[in-house]
Structures are given as C-alpha cells and as structure tokens.
Amino acid sequence: MPGPAIEIDNLTKEYPYGFLNLKKKTSLEGLTMQVETGEVFGFLGPNGAGKSTTIKLLMNLIFPTSGHARLLGKSTTNVEMHRDIGYLPEQPYFYDYLTAAEVLDYFAKFYDLAPADRKARVQNMLKKVGLETAGKIQLRKYSKGMLQRVGLAQAILHDPQLVILDEPMSGLDPVGRREVRDIILELKNAGKTILFSTHILPDAEMLCDRVGVIVGGKLQGIGAPGEIVGIKAHEMEILFALPNLGQNSSPLLAKATRMGDRYRLQVPEQDLYAALDQLRNGEAKILSVAQVKPSLEEYFMHLVAADRAQAAAVEVTGK
Amino acid sequence: MTHIGAVGLNTFREAVRDRVLYNLVFFALLMMGAAVLVGQISIGIEEIVIVSLGLSAISFIGLLMAVFIGVGLVSKEMDKRTIYALLSKPLRRWEFLLGKFVGLVFTLAVNTVAMSAGLFLALLYVKHTLERSDAAVLIAIYFILLKLAIVVALALLFSCSTTSLLSILYCAGFYVAGSFVQEMRTLRSDLAGPVAAAIMRWLSYLLPNFENFNVTGLAAHGAKIPTALIAQNTLYAALYCAVVLAGAAAIFSRRNFK
Numbered sequence: 001m002p003g004p005a006i007e008i009d010n011l012t013k014e015y016p017y018g019f020l021n022l023k024k025k026t027s028l029e030g031l032t033m034q035v036e037t038g039e040v041f042g043f044l045g046p047n048g049a050g051k052s053t054t055i056k057l058l059m060n061l062i063f064p065t066s067g068h069a070r071l072l073g074k075s076t077t078n079v080e081m082h083r084d085i086g087y088l089p090e091q092p093y094f095y096d097y098l099t100a101a102e103v104l105d106y107f108a109k110f111y112d113l114a115p116a117d118r119k120a121r122v123q124n125m126l127k128k129v130g131l132e133t134a135g136k137i138q139l140r141k142y143s144k145g146m147l148q149r150v151g152l153a154q155a156i157l158h159d160p161q162l163v164i165l166d167e168p169m170s171g172l173d174p175v176g177r178r179e180v181r182d183i184i185l186e187l188k189n190a191g192k193t194i195l196f197s198t199h200i201l202p203d204a205e206m207l208c209d210r211v212g213v214i215v216g217g218k219l220q221g222i223g224a225p226g227e228i229v230g231i232k233a234h235e236m237e238i239l240f241a242l243p244n245l246g247q248n249s250s251p252l253l254a255k256a257t258r259m260g261d262r263y264r265l266q267v268p269e270q271d272l273y274a275a276l277d278q279l280r281n282g283e284a285k286i287l288s289v290a291q292v293k294p295s296l297e298e299y300f301m302h303l304v305a306a307d308r309a310q311a312a313a314v315e316v317t318g319k
Numbered sequence: 320m321t322h323i324g325a326v327g328l329n330t331f332r333e334a335v336r337d338r339v340l341y342n343l344v345f346f347a348l349l350m351m352g353a354a355v356l357v358g359q360i361s362i363g364i365e366e367i368v369i370v371s372l373g374l375s376a377i378s379f380i381g382l383l384m385a386v387f388i389g390v391g392l393v394s395k396e397m398d399k400r401t402i403y404a405l406l407s408k409p410l411r412r413w414e415f416l417l418g419k420f421v422g423l424v425f426t427l428a429v430n431t432v433a434m435s436a437g438l439f440l441a442l443l444y445v446k447h448t449l450e451r452s453d454a455a456v457l458i459a460i461y462f463i464l465l466k467l468a469i470v471v472a473l474a475l476l477f478s479c480s481t482t483s484l485l486s487i488l489y490c491a492g493f494y495v496a497g498s499f500v501q502e503m504r505t506l507r508s509d510l511a512g513p514v515a516a517a518i519m520r521w522l523s524y525l526l527p528n529f530e531n532f533n534v535t536g537l538a539a540h541g542a543k544i545p546t547a548l549i550a551q552n553t554l555y556a557a558l559y560c561a562v563v564l565a566g567a568a569a570i571f572s573r574r575n576f577k
Contacts, residue, residue: 015577059407062575079411087407093400095329097336109325110408154404 003073005162005193006035006058011067013053027053029217030067035195035210040188042204042211042225043197046304050217051197052090055166059087072162083111086160090167090197092151096140100131100150103139104157111158125153130179144171152180156187163187165196169203181207201300213300215307221299228299235292236272238265240284250282266292322410326418327425334388334426342380346434349376350441357445365445370456370539373438378463380434381427382494385467388426389474390486392419393571402576413568420475420564427467435460452541458549459538465556466532470494472563473527479570496522497529527559 013028028050035041045051056062058069060076074081094103101122108118126135129149139147148171155163168184169177177200184207187194198204204211205225212222221228241262242253252275256263263284267275269291276286334340350373357368393416396402405415438456443449473493477486496503503523506516531552534544 056403056576059403061403061406062577063573079409082407082409085407087404089400089403089407091400092404094404095333095401097333098329106325106329107404107408110322110410112321151404 002037004034005037007070014065039209041195042208045214084161086155086163088151088155088165101135129153162193239287322414323418327422330422350437367539374535381467385470386490389471455538458544462532472560476567497527500528
C-alpha cells in the first residue's frame, strides 16, 4: 500500500502588511490533511480562502510561517520532488513571444529529456490538449482558454505521478471544461494522484474521490462529496398536488413553493408525519416524499455564510 | 548546466523576438554618418574621432540594454507570472538567476560584436586599411563587455530586492559612482574632512571600479594596452560578478511569489 501522495502538517502562512510590515494577515491557519495516492482530490473554497496559498506552499513558491508538507514522500524544499509533480498555476501566462511547441520544449529541457523524446512528447501533448494545429502560433495570439490548455500540457508533459491544478476549468468554455475533465479522468485511470482547486462545484462532485472545503484559511470539512454534504441532511421534501385548492386551509400551504400544478414543501425530519396528516386532511394528493440531500454547493454556501457571519461578529466586537 | 543554458537561450530568444537588436540599425546609421562626416571636417584625426565615437556608442547602447533589460529579467517574470510554471520544474532558483545573467550577457556580446563590425567598417572606410595597432580597439571593446557584465549582475541584484524604477536608479547611481572611483580614493581629507574622506575611500573599494575598463583614449591613439591590465580586468569582473550574483541568489532564494 503506497503512502499518501500529499502530507500537510499544521501548515500556516502569514503575510506581513501595513507600514513597516508590523501587522500580519493569516492566509492559511494550521492546515493538516492528506491526499492518498491515486485519488482525485478537490480543493474547494471561495476567493481568498487560501486554496492558491496552499498550492503555492506545496510548490515551494512561497514559504510557510510554520508547519511543513511532503509530496510523494519528499519535502517541498527538495527541488528534485518536482520531477514527479506537474503544476498548473491559476490563470497561467507563458512567454508570449514563443509558440506553444517552443514553450513546451523549453519546459521539457528541465526534465533532462533527450531532444527526440522532447519533440515526441511535445507533439503528443499538443494533440492531447487540442492545440495540434495552433502549436506554431505565438502565444500572444492565444485566447485565455488556449493558454489554459498550454498550461495543462506543460503540467503533464513529463508524465508526473502527482498533478496539482489550480483552477484548471477557469476560463474554459463547456467544451474545454469537458476536455479537462476527460484528461483528469484519464490521469486517474493511469494511477496518477490529482489535486485540483475549483469554484465549479458540479465538476468537483463529478470528478473527486474526496474534497476538502477551505474557508477563511481554515479547513472546514474533508471527505467524499456525498459524505460531507450528507452531514447536514436531516430535512424531508414533500411533493403534493391540490385537486381542490379552495378546500385546503392548511397553514403549511403558505410555506410550500408552487411549481405549476404541484407544490414542494420542505420540513424537518421529525415533523414529517404531522405535516403529511395536515396535508391529507386538506385533501392534498401526496406525490412523493424524499430526503433532502443538499448539494455540495449548498454545503459550500452554508460554510461561506457562517464564515462571513463570524467575520462580521469579530469586526463588531473587535476581537 | 543544461538548465542554466536553457534559461539563457530563452533570455536571448526573448531579446531577439522583442526586437531589442534593432538598436544595431541606429548604430549602423551613426557609424555611416560619422565616417562620411569625419572625412570632411577633420584632418589627420579621422581614426581618433571614429574610434572614440564608436566605442562611446557601443558602451552607451550596451549600458542602456544592460540596465533596462537587466532590471526586467526577474521582475518581468514575476509581473507576468511566468515564473510560477518555471519554478515548479526541477530548476533551482540560483540556476534560473544565473541563466538569466548568462542569457543577457550573451545578448550583449552578440550586439557588441555586431556593433564592433560596424566600427571596423567605418574605420576601414576612413583609413582604407587596418593596422596591427587597431587590435587595441578590440581590447577596448572586450573591456566594455566586461563592464556590461558587471552592470547586468548589479541590475539582477537590485531587481531581486526592489522595484524596477528603484533598480534603474540604483544601477545608474552605481555606474556614475563607479566611474569616479579614483577621485573617491584620492579625496583630500583637508578638503572633505577626515571622516568623509575615509568613508569615500571605503566606498570606492565596494563600488565597481569602472574606470579601469575605460581605455578609449589608448585605443583611439593606437597605444598598446598592457597584458596585465587585460588579466586584471578579466579577473576583477569575474570576481565582482560572482559576489554580486551570490548576493542576488541569496535574496532570490528567500523570495515569496505571492
């Protein structure tokens, strides 16, 4: 059984700010988590939550205030770890005076590949990300989506064991997003470990074995998408119709949402039978009863709202 | 070593594709104009005028390139965020920095060689022949290149630690001060005061001594340049660049790329 691909232990990053840099802003606070080998891990959080900070710490682009991390068993300070890791930065930008093929060839040189091997890999990658025909055009003429594809190509060019993608779907149209999803799944099937950050929650739900939600620099939840959203699932949804609308005077009707000739009502689990009795007494026709399973998006929004409320409270009390 | 070469080659390619070498057109026009004019307005000193003008132009154009491109070598990569993808490769930060240095010095060398060819063509035009003593011009050009390498190293050091504008100002300040090192060393204490004179003397040893690299007068008059000076300047430039680049690497290795 291989060990974890990513081990993060109490990682904290503070940035000094203000005149003389005497104040400190905490971007990441005591992050501890692991990503297992071979899994697709989604890192979710709103803007400024600490996702990119975490990824930059893992890539040794910034240095932690405290804590440490290991990728594929190597410390992040070991430059040799990069041989087995691919990284796509957020909103990637490359040398606009080079063509896509030249950029990939340039990056491939750092993996000490033979020229013939480099050339073959570059052609293969351009084909894989759908830039085969645009490979000889300078990047200054590329759209944002095309640059994102170049970014993805340079991240997986050297066949890494671990791929870290910072917002890989950003700037892509639905076709591009689908292609990126396919590449991620292809990498997963090839036994690679993938960590990616995203705002697009359906993609995370679709692709990830596990997700971690980070808000305000703190990890708020981690687990399989169904598992972590299931924590909040204790509401029931009743779908009903009212053939004789005038006769129903149930107070529950005011709480229901009308959808054409049907109504949708959400009640706490313990009130379900009482609600059903009330509706039946009012001659409602019960169409279905189902447990409400919040989507990842709802869970996410719940955490963000809680964090904002806490931030507002801190601002008011000054603590 | 291949990593440094890869970064260096890309730096050179950037300069070429950004049309930096177009300055050669300006230099060619200057040399052509000077060659034609000098024949009409000077009698017997054509060679001195052409060599002085040519070496000054090579030095000035090279200096502008070294400062302005040198300052942007690192800051541009950070501003455009190209450095994120690059440093996520198995590339050490000092290798990146050294590659940038090598790339720009190579660009300046190509540029200087091309300008030197223009200077010798102009010289040939006014003299109708080249003599053995003209080799001094080649040595003067070599010294200019050594001087430019020091300026590039300084530009890299400053751009690793401060803004582009301040880096340009610091480079300019160092260049001007470094051109008056002898005056700083011989500052009389009865005029400036003993403390100021001592500070100036210490500073003069820290600053790059650009005066040693200026042999334009000797080259223009076809005088022989001592071999010891060539060795001394080569060693001095290599050591000075090594120390400055080590400082730049130390700063750069601690830098956070937010």
